[in-house]
Structure formats: C-alpha cells, structure tokens
Amino acid sequence: MGLKGRVGRSLAPRITQLAPDLTTGFVREALARAVAGVGPLPPAVKAADKQLAEQGGHVDRAIHEVIENHVRLAGAQGFATNIGGLVTAAVTIPANVTGVTLLQCRMVAAIAHLRGHDLDDPRVRNAVLVTLLGEDTVAKMVRKGELPGSPMALATAPGTTPELDRTVSRVVATDLVSRVVGKRMATTVGKRVPVVGGLVGAGADGYATWKLGRYADRELLPRTRR
Numbered sequence: 001m002g003l004k005g006r007v008g009r010s011l012a013p014r015i016t017q018l019a020p021d022l023t024t025g026f027v028r029e030a031l032a033r034a035v036a037g038v039g040p041l042p043p044a045v046k047a048a049d050k051q052l053a054e055q056g057g058h059v060d061r062a063i064h065e066v067i068e069n070h071v072r073l074a075g076a077q078g079f080a081t082n083i084g085g086l087v088t089a090a091v092t093i094p095a096n097v098t099g100v101t102l103l104q105c106r107m108v109a110a111i112a113h114l115r116g117h118d119l120d121d122p123r124v125r126n127a128v129l130v131t132l133l134g135e136d137t138v139a140k141m142v143r144k145g146e147l148p149g150s151p152m153a154l155a156t157a158p159g160t161t162p163e164l165d166r167t168v169s170r171v172v173a174t175d176l177v178s179r180v181v182g183k184r185m186a187t188t189v190g191k192r193v194p195v196v197g198g199l200v201g202a203g204a205d206g207y208a209t210w211k212l213g214r215y216a217d218r219e220l221l222p223r224t225r226r
Contacts, residue, residue, distance in 0.1 A: 025169070027101065031105045034102050034109055035125075045109075045113050045119065047106065048111075049113075051110075059222075063114055066110045066114070066213070070103050070213065072206070074099075074206050074208070074209035099205075100209070104132055104209055107209065107216070108131045109128050115223060117223050122165065123156070124155045127151040127152065130154060131215060135215045137175060147168075148164065152221055155223070
C-alpha cells in the first residue's frame with residue numbers, strides 16, 4: 001500500500017467520527033438505495049434493463065454501457081464534491097463517500113442483474129459490496145482469511161450468516177473512507193488550488209469507477225435465473 005493509502009487508513013477512524021453516518025449501516029443503506037433508486041437515479045434493475053433493450057439484448061454491450069454511464073456520473077459528482085479545497089474538506093468528505101458509493105453500488109448491482117443474479121438475495125448483495133473493495137484488496141483479504149471468497153464465490157455460496165454480513169459491511173466502510181481521505185490528501189495538500197482539486201477528484205472518481213466496473217464485469221459471471 002502506498003503512502004496515500006496508509007495515510008487514508010490511519011485517518012479513517014477520525015473521519016468516521018466527523019461523519020457518524022459512515023458506519024457499517026451506511027454501506028447497507030447505500031446499497032439498498034442504489035438498488036431501489038434514489039433521487040433522479042432509477043433503480044439498478046431498470047437502468048440495466050434499459051441498456052439491455054438499447055443494445056438489442058446483447059448482455060456484454062449492455063454492461064459496457066452501464067459502466068460508461070456510471071463513469072461519467074462519478075466524474076461529475078467527484079468534481080462537485082471536491083471543489084471546496086482545504087477549508088471545506090471535513091464537510092465534503094461525507095458527501096463524496098455517499099456519492100461514489102451510491103453510484104458504484106448501482107453500477108455493480110446492474111452488472112450483477114445483467115448476469116442473472118437476484119439482487120434481493122443477501123448473498124448477491126454481499127457480493128456487490130465486496131466488489132467495491134477492488135480486485136487487489138479482495139485477493140489480499142481472501143488470502144489472509146479475512147473474507148471467505150471472491151464476490152462470485154459469495155454470490156453463489158450455499159448461504160450467508162449475520163457475522164459475514166457484518167464483516168462485509170465493516171471492511172467496505174473502512175475501505176471507502178480510507179480511499180476518500182487518501183484522495184483528499186493528494187488533491188488538497190499537494191494541490192491547494194480548489195478548482196484543480198475538483199478536476200483531480202473528478203478524474204479519480206471516474207477512473208476508480210471504471211476499474212470497479214471492469215472488475216465486476218470479469219468477476220460476476222453469468223448465472224441462469226430460476
């Protein structure tokens with residue numbers, strides 16, 4: 001892990017104190033809203049089905065469009081929540097976490113749906129959340145025994161337990177906060193011009209969302225609906 005990531009993880013507990021909504025319940029609520037739809041964003045299933053119809057039933061092309069759409073949305077919200085500079089960093093961090101999490105949850109959920117997974121299944125919801133950690137982090141946690149398996153393994157496991165649900169929520173919440181804190185260190189300490197920070201934030205959120213989309217595309221393999 002680089003310096004930015006280590007700084008982010010060390011500051012994550014402090015940030016969760018500043019933003020009490022960043023708890024294990026936060027990631028579950030974010031996923032629930034992403035699946036059900038929130039504000040101007042329709043439900044993940046509706047967004048996925050729309051792209052599938054536009055692509056003539058071609059699942060892979062629909063997934064590509066889902067990823068591209070969410071990359072654009074993530075870049076736009078990243079700019080909006082990163083333009084405050086150092087003065088407003090403590091205030092905008094919760095907003096940025098919320099925006100990125102909602103969009104990335106929605107994107108991964110849409111991909112899971114297109115691959116035949118039931119978004120009402122708690123196993124699939126755990127898989128969606130774990131996907132947000134990214135491929136490298138998931139692989140490390142599986143090797144260390146901190147997670148029982150990859151997102152696909154979780155989605156197709158015989159079942160889940162309350163302990164596993166809590167573990168998934170905890171590790172995802174910690175990881176999301178540490179990423180945003182690390183990014184803020186790069187955009188505000190290294191570049192103290194607010195608009196420049198916004199541009200960097202937009203690029204970071206868009207790129208991170210693209211990477212997660214590609215990971216979800218590779219990881220969440222097709223499953224036949226029963």
